[in-house]
Amino acid sequence: MLTLGLSAAQQTAFHEALASSHSIKIVVQVLDLNHGALDDISDLLLSGQVDVDMTAEVTRTASLTLHDPGSAIGFDSVSPDKAALFLNRMIRIHYCVHAPNLTGWVNVPIFTGPITGLSRNGDVLQVECSGKEVLSQRMSWNSYSWPAGEFKRFVASMALTTTGERFIDFMPLNERLGAAVALGPESIPWDLARSVVAGGDRQLFYDGRGVARLRKLSPTTVFTLRAGDGGTLTSAPQISYDYDSVRNTVLVKGPVPKGAKAPIRAAAHALNSHPLSSLSLGRVGSRRYLVEVIELDTLRSNAEAQTFATQRLALLLQASTQLQCDSLVIPHLEPGDVIRVQTDDFAVTSRLTTFTIPLVASDTMAIGYQKRIATGPVQIGTWLAKPAKRAARVLKPAPRKRKPKPKKSRTEAFR
């Protein structure tokens, strides 16, 4: 969850505001590639959305539909209009909230990233933006190398710095490289940075401010979506368990350390008592291992590999539950946050991997899936028409399965 500098009381008031009637304001700024604010085009916004998927190559994307009569914004980077939208421009979107219990507007940056696509239909401009990963997902063209023993944190930040990135916020990390690392002319800096700091419970991503963040994926629940008064849940949560994504064992393989004969290797298993453990899923004395194999060249010891495997397993066990629901917008949630959904019937905790934030008041936030927010009409003269009442889901949630009734027979087995 993005910290907003609010006091505890202000944070509580903010969360209460999000769960009750409130006003929103979407601020859309045009930035240069160094975060310099060039213009405010909020008044041109017809509709839009910010999509987040932590499993994708680019975590955040944004789609904006702008009303741009007379091509006032312009396509060209050399346009005399300072808000020229082109590939050397970025978009920043703030989701601003106000309610009577707040002393002022709370502004939450939910997207910062370069423009990657433009299309025009009359006076309506469709703008596609991607997270700032795309700026470092290109060939390095120059060569850099770092020796074994160099701090991983330093190497990763330097890899991003070679692409011009200055907005970096990495957690403390004392690990060092097990072997020398090079960023060749055809290497992708972002990929190198991610591989160097990879960890079982770590996340390198760009947040809504456009800051490259390395953080520990916390097991802590940061927000609870509740039903009822004071809650934010607007659709019944759908829980699904995907067999293909279930893992109860993680095997980590590394290089052969200097002077050693065997390669680094470590495994982590779910506790026998865990419902997804190899024992719980096994049959008559035969365990069922559902293994994720990870190979990491940057590992230096078995202990490091063991830590990685344990942390990774903890995440996988948590991720085996797929949660889909809709909620009033909680704009400061971040991919990788752990959320809890609580209704009168049940409660479930899940790691947030995918969500969509609408930029219009008429729609809700998609949790656990992405949906297409209704866009404004695209013809002059009708662009003021009201958007469709409800958005259509792009990804249809899995149908709810009826729970089998428990057998009342005393022949029930305990294993």
Next chain:
Amino acid sequence: MPTTPVVYTNVRDTYVNSGEANKNWSNYGLLYVRQGGTGTHHTLLYVARPVPLGVTVLSATLRLYQWDAWPATAKTVTVKRITSAWVLERVSYATSPTVTTAGQTSLTKTGQPANTEWAFDVTAQVQAASDGAPWWGFRLETGDSAFGRFWSSESSPTFRPVLEVSWSDAPDAPTQMAPAGNRAVSIAKPTLRFDFTDIGGDTSLQAAQVQINATNVWTAPTFDSGTVMTSEPQLDLNTTAYAGLAAGATAWWRVRVQDGAGLWSAWSEGAQFRRVAKPTLTLTNPAASPNNFVEEPTPPISWTVAGGTQTAYQVNLVEVANPTQFVWTTGKVTGTATTVTLPNPAPGDHAIITPGVAYRVGVSIWDNVARENTPGDPIQTAVTRDFTYNMTNTVTPVSALSVTPQTPYPWMQIDWTRATAPDSFSVYRLDNTTGRGRIVAANLNPSELLVSGTSYRWVDHGPHPRRSTTWQVLAVVNGKTSAPNPTAVSESKPVGVWLTDDARSIAVQIIGRGDHASVDMTLVDQGENIDVIGATAPARVTQALQGYRGHVSGAIETTSVMTAQAAREALLELKRYPNRICHLTLGDNTLAVRAYNITISSTPDPEIGYDVEFDFFQLGAPFQAVL
């Protein structure tokens, strides 16, 4: 949870008998314990893991009830935790699961009657299960050769075995901490923010403990807050004995939290922050009291920065009487500029400031230091100042002011004289029916208004018709506005509806004719009522409050100032530039609008005129939203 134990009544049970070592007794209605004799009897009970993993079990009680009266000799029954799997319908003495003596509990009673309750404290065993030890239920056994018989789960609800458990889990170690990441604060004793999450047991925050140290090694921290009772996940270091962080210094801090059950979380990881002073920001215009006023309608807002490098700024203006609503803002602008001039009023709009109204200007600047917002210490440096727009009698006012309706147009012609041309003129218009006055034109160039000699003229295209209105013309010389200024009162009374493009001097009169005349207009809210599951009322999410929107239909005819054909051409000219700002005058309102869908239909006799219709929406709301 601790005060309301969870009662598990769905206990599955059976017993095994060494006398018939291969027999399964799961269909038998009683539970037996016995040692030796014709066979040793053990009772087996199972309930699905009764507590989540990793919690603290506050109490766990297993209750069973005697089936019959037992002999008047002391009988001890022991409960052990089963450590291997068993199948209810197949288990026998020969296939009995293994048990552990760890945490076992015993109870001794003598000669009790039937239905006597045996309440075993199994807290330690359930705690072990929560800690991840194998969990397959309990085994009851005795060292006595006499039978001991209990009611089983197939008996009446009153006497069947139950397990009562209450637990609490320790809160999670905080992970969201601010300040962190070696970002800077500007004060010696910032407020430290952290998160508190506890989803089981007592979920309230009771206390926190913060340590601060020069390094991320915590063997001997330089500051330890001790246990600080708090219900909010933050600690204001001003309320502690912390000496404060010196300017330029760096520190690490960590925190742990305690829930209402007294359980402490683990310590958080260390978070680093530093102290860097913010630049000194001084507002130079408007000046400090008693000179906190400006004397021109579009004054510059100026400031100076010392002790740092400005990288961005934002200037906001509010009315003192309504401090939460921006009258004007630059937004956050990247740049090193230290002066911003209030803009001229746009066509159909008014100037930002009005004489006599108290305003508050706020200037915020950001520097090139990576900072973190903490309560009471925002990353930007901000100053505010209250000021007014004053006029002065050191500047000679205009004279011979007159206002003349330009009938049949909805406009007002303003004439005045001034012996010498000032730097600029401004026009102030007061709606006497609402008491609302604004400067509707500023920085007018005298040479463009000069009629002849010392006479000047300007046409006001935006007054509301049929409302008593007062005009003043202000002369501005060297950044000072004249006073006292003469006033003129008048009102226009146009006929029909007028759609005008003032900048191009296009004006079309639309009149009602038969059933073709209508004006529909509504005020529009942009928002949605969103239903939260189970909530008694929807949440209203409002994105914008808009002005009037509507539809006008009527006719254009030949009048004293324009033929019907000329009016048609004028309308087509308006249609040709669909995004220009027009004025729509109807009833007692003049609205700045965008008109679209302009349609002109011929009538059978062009001499009569044409039927016309169009849609419009107002620019800006006719009221100020209260937020």
